[in-house]
Amino acid sequence: MGRPREFDIDQALERAMRVFWARGYEGASLAELTGVMGITKTSMYAAFGNKEQLFRKALERYGAGPAAYVTRALEESDARAVALAFLCGAVCATTPPGGPSGCLTVQGALASSDEGRAVRDLLVDWRNAAGVHLEERFRRAVDEGDLPSGADPRRLARFIMTTAFGIAVQAANGLGPAELEEIVDTAMLGWPA
Amino acid sequence: MGRPREFDIDQALERAMRVFWARGYEGASLAELTGVMGITKTSMYAAFGNKEQLFRKALERYGAGPAAYVTRALEESDARAVALAFLCGAVCATTPPGGPSGCLTVQGALASSDEGRAVRDLLVDWRNAAGVHLEERFRRAVDEGDLPSGADPRRLARFIMTTAFGIAVQAANGLGPAELEEIVDTAMLGWPA
DNA sequence: AGAGTTCAGTACCGAACGGTACTTATCTAA
DNA sequence: TTAGATAAGTACCGTTCGGTACTGAACTCT
Structure with missing residues (x-):
């Protein structure tokens, strides 16, 4: 009407x-x-x-579009595949062929004036929530045996998140998908067997 | 006068x-x-x-103060020590007891309006320059034998830079020095022997 | 056809932005 | 003591900021 x-x-x-x-x-x-x-x-x-x-x-x-890889990666069958899918998803999302480089949730408001504080806090929560989801998935992986019982799910989740954030900054720096994929491979070298 | x-x-x-x-x-x-x-x-x-x-x-x-660790780390005796000093320096710099969290060169202007483009480009150059210095140091390390001859200096430098950028974002997220140190240790697990 | 409702466009609001003339104050050199 | 020079403070510049009345235009329902 x-x-x-x-x-x-x-x-x-x-x-x-x-x-x-x-x-x-x-x-x-x-x-x-x-x-x-x-x-x-x-x-x-x-x-x-x-x-x-x-x-x-x-x-x-x-979150439902370019960053849907965050949720999708959690559905991989084992912890290593989750981590790899998460990081590769980050590479693709931060270097879209026809779009802006980097990650909206990182460069949306890392630092801001007082007026932007609400949005900045919103993004902090968003980023931390992604880390928590990853941590819970890795915790499950320990239970299911595809991560060694000595592995620290929170620590691994924080490391993967850190790498993803770093990839977002590197994408903003101008690095392309191929170079970022190399970084992913390097980051995964220390992954628990 | x-x-x-x-x-x-x-x-x-x-x-x-x-x-x-x-x-x-x-x-x-x-x-x-x-x-x-x-x-x-x-x-x-x-x-x-x-x-x-x-x-x-x-x-x-x-660069001469809080980020002086960038230059100082390059003077370590071998590649592993350089990488470790670099990342630990990043942890300290991004979590100063009485100062702002994060890194000025990252959150200074990751994304900006047109007016901030000059500063954004300046920071891109600053960050990339740090990576180049690290790469040159690792290249020397290969020559000097404290990195295996098969190691890729550029790739390692980019990985360390990525981890440092990620640490800067995590610091802005509210993580403290102890948690960031754990991330450093995890990142170094895959370092070439 | 008319009433009621929602959308689009213009013109405007006060506030804050980065930046600057102009006056006044404080120093040094002669 | 006076002339020249530089700093500090006030008051202001035009522009842009996010946000909003108000006027027409385009629709649905009775």
Whole structure:
């Protein structure tokens, strides 16, 4: 009922996500966001609420799209495969052929002014949650025997997360998929047998 | 000649560095910077030029101070000691007792608006330069025999840099020195014998 | 056809941004 | 003591920031 919206809300959100990805939360101005989204500010506010809520929606979309490898990797059959799928997923996600380099959850707001604190905290939680999921998966792996009983799931999870974060920074530095894959291989050399 | 400045320019720069460290380049406003520096905007402009040049000076200071471990680690006697000193230095630098968590060269401007592009590029160069220094040191290590002749210096350097970047993000996530040290130990497990 | 509802666009809000003229104060050199 | 030079402080510059009234336009339901 009422006038139907003239733009594709899904496409607009996808484009907003990419702007946040490339610019970070505070570096993305409403002018650029709405310009790339192809809508006016009023349409954006009507559809998403405000800038912060637009970012939250964009982050959700990021988790379900480019960062879906986080969840997918957990479903691999053994711990080594999980770790490898996680890191390779990170490589692909941080070097998309037609998109921004790096990781939205890292460069979205690593440091920020006070205005960005809420978003920064949101991203800290997001990143830490990914680590917890990995830790729980490795804990299960110890129970199931595909990690030695002496292995420390939390420690391994933190190491994999650290490598993934480092890959995100290296992607922002300009490294390509092939070079990042080498890093993954090197990181996996110390993995428990 | 002329009226002498009434503030300690070294102390002011130190404080500016910490603000940039905590807020990032674009997240640090002139109001907050000068407020923490204890001087007015005019004094800042007279002493440093503008915001970007202030950042460049702050980055120099960071390299000579908190990030001096980068240079110091290269002077260790063998490759393994270099790598270990580098990563342990990163842990200490990213978790200073009274300072901001993380690394200025990472969270200074990973993603930014167009206005911050110059600083972002500067930081990309800074980070890549560190990797090159490490690579050259490992190349020498191969020559000197404390790395196996089959070892790939560039690959090892990139891995260590990646781990250091990851540590910087983990520090921003709230991890403490003890937890980060565990990550260092885990990363070094795959180091060539 | 008319009423009610929702969307799009323009024009604008106060606040904060980085940066600067201009005045006043404090020093050195002659 | 005076002239020249530099610093500090105030008040302001134009621009951009995120966010919002308000006016029309486009739809559905009765």
